[in-house]
Every structure is written in C-alpha cells, then in structure tokens.
Amino acid sequence: MTDILAQQTPLSLLGPSDKEKKYDRQLRLWAAEGQAALESANILLINSGPGTAGVETLKNLVLPGIGKFTIADSATVQDEDLGVNFFLDESCLGKPRARCCTELLLELNPEVEGVWTSKDPASLQELLDSPEVFTMVMYSLPLHPGMLEAIEAYGRQHRTPLVAIHSVGFYSYFRITLPGTFPIVDTHPDETATTDLRLLAPWPELSQFAREMTKDIDNLDHHDHGHIPMVVILLHYLDIWKQQHDGAYPLSYSEKTAFRQMVADAMRRDNPEGGEENFEEAVAAVMKHVNLPQVPSSLTEVFEYDHKDEQQAKSSFWIIAEAMKQFYAEHQRLPVAGGLPDMKAESSVYIKLQNIYKDKARQDANDVLARVRKLPGGENVDLVEVELFCKNARFIKLINTRTETPLSLEQIIERELSNDNTAAVVGPEMPFSLIPIYLALSVLSHNPMASADEITAAVCAMAPALKGNERLTQVAQELSRAAGGELHNISAVTGGMVAQEVIKIITKQYVPIDNTCIFDGVESRCQVLRL
C-alpha cells in the first residue's frame, strides 16, 4: 500500500535528491542549466613554475562539480612545492606533480573525473592533437614560447577559450582569450533594475484593467482605495495628467516632481491609519518607473553588430537577435519582460495584474518566435531560449567584441598614466592604475629570474612614459625579491577569481571580464583592463 502511494507522489512533492542537496547553495545561483553545463565541461590545465594558482583554480571547479579535468605538468614534487601547494603532502616527494595534485583534487568530489600527464613538452602537442575536446584551456606562466604557440594555435583552431595565469609574490594577473564575440543573455542583473512596468506605453488590456478599477476612485471605501495596486494608481493619474497637459506625459524632472506631488495629494489621510501604503509605494515609484522605455546601448550594440564571421551568425543567439531587431523596427518598443514586483494589493487583483503582464510577455515572445522561424536556421530555436532573450533583452551583453581600431598597448598605457595624473589630484577616491604590475609580470614571462633593474628597464623599453615611475620601481623590487615564487594567499585569491570567470563562461551566466584582471595583494584590489 505504502509503495503504491510513494509511486503516486508526484516528483515535485518528494524532497531534493542527494545531488541537489550537495549543490543546493550553488544551484540557487546558476540553476540546473548552469550545473548541467559545468558537468559536461572538460578543462585542461597546463602547469609550470610553482603552479599553485592553477591548482587552486581547479579546486574551485572540482568542488562545484566540473565534468572532467586534465593536468599537464612535467615537474616532479620537490620540498619547496609542499610549502605553496595544499594539494601535495610529504608522501608526494619525488613523484610527478601532475599525478599527486590530480589524486588529491579528486578526493574533493567523487563525481569529477581527473587525468594527468607529466611527459615533456612534446607530449603536450600530442595531447592537443588528440580527439579529446577541451571546453577551456588554462595555463600558468611563465611557459616555454613553443608551448605557448601550440596552446594559442589550439585555441584558434577549436575556438576554445584560453586563460593565462601569472602569480608572483604579492602580484598576479590573468587574461582570458575568447574565440570571438561572446554574447550573454542570462546576465543576472540586480532584481531592482529589472522592473519593466511600461507605464508610459500601456497596452489595451492593461489600460482597460486600470480604468475599470479606478472609474469610481473617489467613492471607493477606505479598504478598496487603500488596496489599489500602485501600477493602477500611476496609470490613473497619468491619464489625468495627460488630459491636463494636451496629451503629454510628465517626462522632465520638474514635470515628474509635479506629477509625484499630484499622486501624493491623492492619498487619503482621513482613514484610521492616517495614510495609505499603496499611495506611498506609488509616490516612491514615480522617478524610477515613469519613464519612456529605452533601448540600452548594450542592446543597440547587438542590433548593429556587423558579422564578419558567418559561422557565428548562425547561432541561435544571433538568429533571435535578428528577430528581436525586426520586432523593434515594427513596434518601436522591446518585448515586455513580464515580471511584476510585489506591491500592496488584494491577492486576486495582484494575480490578475500579474497575468496581464505575463500574457503580454508571452504574446511578445511568440511574435519574436514567429520571426525567428522565418529566418534561416530558425526552425530549431527553442521557445524557452526566445523567452529568456525577451525577458533579459535590456541586460544582454556582448563581451570581446572586435573594434575597428583597437587601442595599442602604448595607447592604453598613455591613458592609464593620464588617469593617474588625475588620481594624484583627486586623492584616495580614485585609485592608481595597476598596469605597471601587468607590464612587470609580462617581463617575467620571458625572463623569470630578472632583477629589479632588468624588469624596470624592460618595462621602460616597452613604455618609455613609465621611466622613473615610483610604483613601477616598487613592483619590480617585489617581483625580483619573490624570484618567481608564488605566495599561497595571492595564488588562492587568483585561483578563486579565475574559477569564477571560468564558471561564468561555461554556464554563459553572469558577465565575465573583458579580458585581463590584475590583482595587487599589497593594496588588496584589482583592475580589469582590455589588453
């Protein structure tokens, strides 16, 4: 009997599975779709030098359940490794470092697969030529120039994102190379930013609903008047405002202030509470939500994107983007997002209003879908994907877009130094550029044991403007003191940041950096630059 009952219990009524319990705290961030993407990812780490930052990154990917990782590292475990690498112990001395790290990392999560190779650089080529497909390749610097070329060639050929990591002493940087323009739909904007009420462009169902509720507003009893949803209140008084202003909406700051006063004056104060919560909500919403819907620049960039890569244009993202562009050209507005924030209202009224927004969003998404279907390749695009695109349209971002005239390193340095001149005047509110750290570390990529003078000289050869730069001197001294060594804490911070970025790229959720992040462990801050 109990067996039959258990079988009849719908799946949703059973508690979470063991796996859902284990991953609960992260599923709340990237949901089942993000988790599935992680679980099918295959990451290659090519390690060199002390290699701590790379292994720390893998730790942060193994714990949340990445599918598979491979460590390629030709080093044998030495005494000094034990001081900077948590995933080694005394029993590892003399053994291949790749193998020991792989084994100790695998202890963290039995669901993850991990393999290693410790042969010479020639075997790296073999690995890159193998049929195995890597989702991303991470490598730590400094690295033999031949190996670096092989990795970059692999990235270009397979369109694989690459991550370079370099950590020395109190400083580090990492840099992400994406194979082309990287669009993100599921950017997870702050919830407060997503509200899309269309108060100045209501559609007939919404206007009708508001008019119905407010046609006799002055004669409503206190209870009903105090439960009109703020959206309806605003639509009602916007109608009145329009009548008084030749059909124009309050758009300028002073008009909005006057409109806000109009709503505030309509609040009843002769009730037992001496005021009305719903009207307070309406007053508070005027500045933020009485706005003409606009196309943000990030979406304009999508609409105006010039495809040089035909392969890329065939992806479902670009097909939906094209359909959305057509939608906008015809309707002169974006699809309604469909969400409705909580507001004081009777349950049934709120649900009705919520459904009016949801229905409109669904209608708009179907309109976009119909356009998608007519485009080449559009027959296979999923409605769910179209709906997400419509819902997030205002927050879609493109990363790693090509520009016609990208800034040269020299121009970037010049801009950063000019910002520093301003920073020197402004004071602590505006921090100094961290570009000297990046430049000094990049010297170590070719000459890991460079002295402070050699670092300074090499940087100044690249960027003469940095001659005599005090902060460059300080960085060069710290880097030469460290003599290529990693500080565990700095590599652990870096490994955490790299793992966050890898997760964002694999799940296509949240917004990854574009494209270099420099970390200063002395001042405890970072800076992201496109280099």
Place this chain on the structure above:
Amino acid sequence: MSKFKDIHVIDMDTIDISNLNRQFLFRKSDVGKYKAEVAAKFVEQRVKGVKITAHNKRIQDFDDEFYKQFQLVICGLDSIEARRWINAMLVSIAEESEDPDGVKPLIDGGTEGFKGQARVIFPSFTSCIECQLDMHAPRAAVPLCTIASIPRQPEHCIEWAHVIAWEQEKPFPKLDKDDPEHVTWIYQKALKRAEEFNIPGITYSLTQGTIKNIIPAIASTNAIIAAACCNEAFKIATTTATCLGFENNYMMYSGNDSIYTYTFKHEKKDDCPVCGREARPLEVDPNMALQDLLDSLAVRPEAQLKKPSIRAEGKTLYMQVPQSLEQQTRPNLSKSLKDLGLENGQEVVVTDPAFPLEFNFYLRFKAESS
C-alpha cells in the same frame, strides 16, 4: 600555508551535506561530525608543523581571558549578531589593556554568491564592526497582515505555513528546519495555500531557502575572501607589506558583472556605541509608547537590537530579565515616553543579552505632529 604554527578554530556546527560544494576539508563521510574537529585534523595531517586546536563551541562560550591569548582573530561568521559580539569583546579587551598587545587585529570576511568583503579592524583604534553596522541594514519584513490575509508572492504563502499554520497545527513538537519531513510539511501547506490564491512558483527549494534564509555560497568566492583575509593576517604578522587597517580597511568584491573591487577607508565613528565615547542621538516621538520604541530598536539600522532592556538615569524603564523585574516594569511598556517623565536630550542606556556591552543614546524629540 603561510606558516602560522598555532591556530585555534571555534565552530559549534556540524557538517551538512550542503557544505560539500565549497568545503575542501570535508568529505561525504564527515557529514554529521563537528566542523572544527574535522577541519583541524585534516589540515594537521596535510601540512606539517602546524598545531590546530578545535573547539566545538559557540564563540560566546569563551570569556576575555580566553581571547587574550591570541595575537589576531579571523572570523568568517554567518550572522551579524556573532560579528558584533566578537567585535565588542575585542574592543573591550583593547580598551582595558595597558599595553599594545591588548589590541588584537580582527579580520572579518563574508560572502554571498559572487560577492564578498574582507575588512581589518584594529579594535579601539580603527572603525569597528559596530561603526559599520549601517552598511548591513536589516531587510524589510513582510507585514503580518499580508501573510495572514492577502498573500501575493510564493514567499508570503511559505511564511504563512511557517509561522501561522505551524503554530495552529503543531504537526511536530518542535520545528527543525533541517528535517526534510518538517520542511516538506511546510512546503505542502504553502503549496495548498498558493493554489487557493492562484499564486505560482512554490518549490521545495524556495520553501527551504525562505524559512532558513539561505544565502548562496560557492567555493570560488569563498577562496577569494578567505585568501584575502589570510593575506592580511600574513601582512600583519610579517610586516612585509602594508596591511588593510589604518588607511584603507575594507575591500568589497563583486564578480556578478565583470570583476569589481572597491577598497576604501571606513571612518571610525565617535559616537559608536562600542568603540566611541559619545552617546548617540535616538530620534523619537515623545508620544510614542515605550513598547513601540523598543520594537523600533530591532529595525533601526544603527541599533538592530532584538531583546532590548532600557533604563534612564535613576530609573529602570523596562528590563527583560530577571522575571520579577520584568513583571514590575511591564506596565511601563504601554505608557508614552512623555508620561514616563523622559525629556528631550535625556540619556538612556540600552542593553541586550546578545551583546556584552551597553548602548548609550540620548533622546531627541521630533517636533510634535499636529
């Protein structure tokens, strides 16, 4: 890994399966064991030459004599109350001490999703956790009448099942939010109520998240913040580089949209109830009942006191304990401040069992509303 040799770790919690997605010291077979003990044992085994002493207790179970033995304190606590407690403890140790050894730097870290913060406090010298309290304003609670009669969101239905239905029906003697049977009961009650009102979106996961106030947490963010804290500890102990503290003392990290850090100086407040010397203004309406004033202390961002007792010079207004005093002072709760003889500018002292200190305020009367 920074070669600290003698570390004590305090944690009263036991390991839950949901910790495994970010905790590299725990394995599945450790579920149910004490966190402090398992962590200490694992690190001692992996890293040679470090002694780690585990305490499976609450931080409040230890007194000032215990905390005086350390050179610095790092905390990764899950509540603002616990942070305020350890902060008050270290400030009082610093203030009583004659020599600089009494100043135990406090390094605090916390994360939420892709965001986090690390800060360093030199107790009694630099801005303390109490000075920074208004940066963590409590979230506005949903009014009870919404939960009781006009739910609109799935969370309203869950709170109804959690607070009202549970009290009425008492399906189990005591609510255990970690017991799947209890959570399932609430989930199903909430689901029924939501169906009645046509509210979509109730899931088991949302139910659990709402009643436990679950904050998302991932390994990578924890690594960033934990390592940033250790980096500060390393800089303080070795003086190899300037630490956070006297100039910039607070680093905020956000990884939601690219990477953004904001490292700044939070200024010490002269009227901080913990490390300041001055009483702070408490804006009140002289006609408000004492009860309303006490209730407001829980939600005012600068106070956040849940079980306050209050006294003015020469008179006890309301005391939560002992019981006899509570009974004696209870009638005052319904009286207005004016009727209790309190005057504009008068100093009052508020205490709360959650904190080992007194909060000094002076009353500032709002202009009487006509």
